[in-house]
Amino acid sequence: MKNLFFYLLLFPSFLFSQNISQSNDIAYHQKMEWFKEAKLGIFIHWGIYAVNGISESWAFYNRYISHEDYLKQTAGFTATNYDPDYWARMIKESGAKYSVITTKHHDGFALWDTEYGDLNSLKSSPSKRDLITPFVEALRKNDLKVGLYYSLPDWSYKDYTHHTNNFQRYKIQDDPDRWDRFQSYNFGQLEELKNNFSPDLWWFDGDWEHSAEEWNVKKIKSLLTHKQTGVIFNSRLNEQGDYATPEIGLPIHKPEADYWELCMTMNDSWGFQHNDKKYKSPQQVLDIFVDVLSKGGNLLLDIGPKADGTIPKEQENILKELGKWTSKHSEAIYQVEAGIPYECFMGPTALSQDSTTLYLYVRDIPKDGKVVLKGVENKINRVWVVGHGTILDQEVFCKVYWSKYPGLTYIEIPENTLDPYYTVLAVLLDGKIKLYQD
């Protein structure tokens, strides 16, 4: 016990070295800098599942369709209208700073030129080409960071343990050599991806099927960080990642991790599904994005292109509408940190990195047109409407000379400054924000 105490005094980061929350490691925070300021990323689920429009990989795993019929979709995966430059431009226009594309989902269909296996977009579908290289080039050309999604499980591969929810090919302890064969295949593919694309971020998935030791996570990380030390990992490497990865469930409270990213679908599907019309409106997507901003995270918003490579029009529309809002409000998006409690402002807020400007995201305007800010002790030097420029007055009530209580600050937002989605007010304080504690 004494030894542990001594160790903690010397190396407080030891406390957190095994998880993703609140590390004191400077190099770690430096490598996370671009990610922290990126705020918005676009996830892409593209694969043969877009042909029938069924759930990616899970359709055969859960036996809604046989594996054989699932694989028949390869015949319809044409990529005839695939325009990676257009994709990258759309992503850029949305205001995203990075993109993460499925190089291989759990079904094992690879989208790049791999020497390992035949199930890929060159050898087994009419697309007949490497689809990742031109996309990575287009992202780089547009100054966007490159993220590669890679599924650890490969339910189609003959030497992988799991196949469907009622059939497991073998157990590792019964046939370790077979598992080794799978491992060389998996490591081979990862090495190819690393050498070909030097991604900025690895987005792993499917770790739940085996332990960190079985996947050999340490070896994966040392392979992928060799001469690429700044690369970032999501947390789906049995928790050995750099940031937390909540999925679909928008956190209610600010997560404890220093860095986190919510991955989210636009409708209810990751890949393209003809029959899934349950799209969120651009307003609803922005509701989620602004909420994420107010809690200091990133949003990784998914699109699912069709089998011919076109982006469905509903998805394109969301990207465009997002772009209108992000380009107008960039000051209140990229360089901000989590905001103040809802007790102080009835809505999402964020703070500039130096904590001297408070951003108020206003969705619905109160009947009298006035929003109210409570509990901020600082003097307010100025308030303006972001992306519009109008300077606004404030009225302070309930402030008396004999108490430190900061009063209630009402700010009226004129109608002609309203944004169709979120109007953002910048509140410039006389120093770092101080919240009234009593």
Ligand code: GLC
């Ligand atoms: C899940 C699913 C998968 C999807 C992913 C995205 O873990 O297995 O189909 O690609 O989440 O976050």
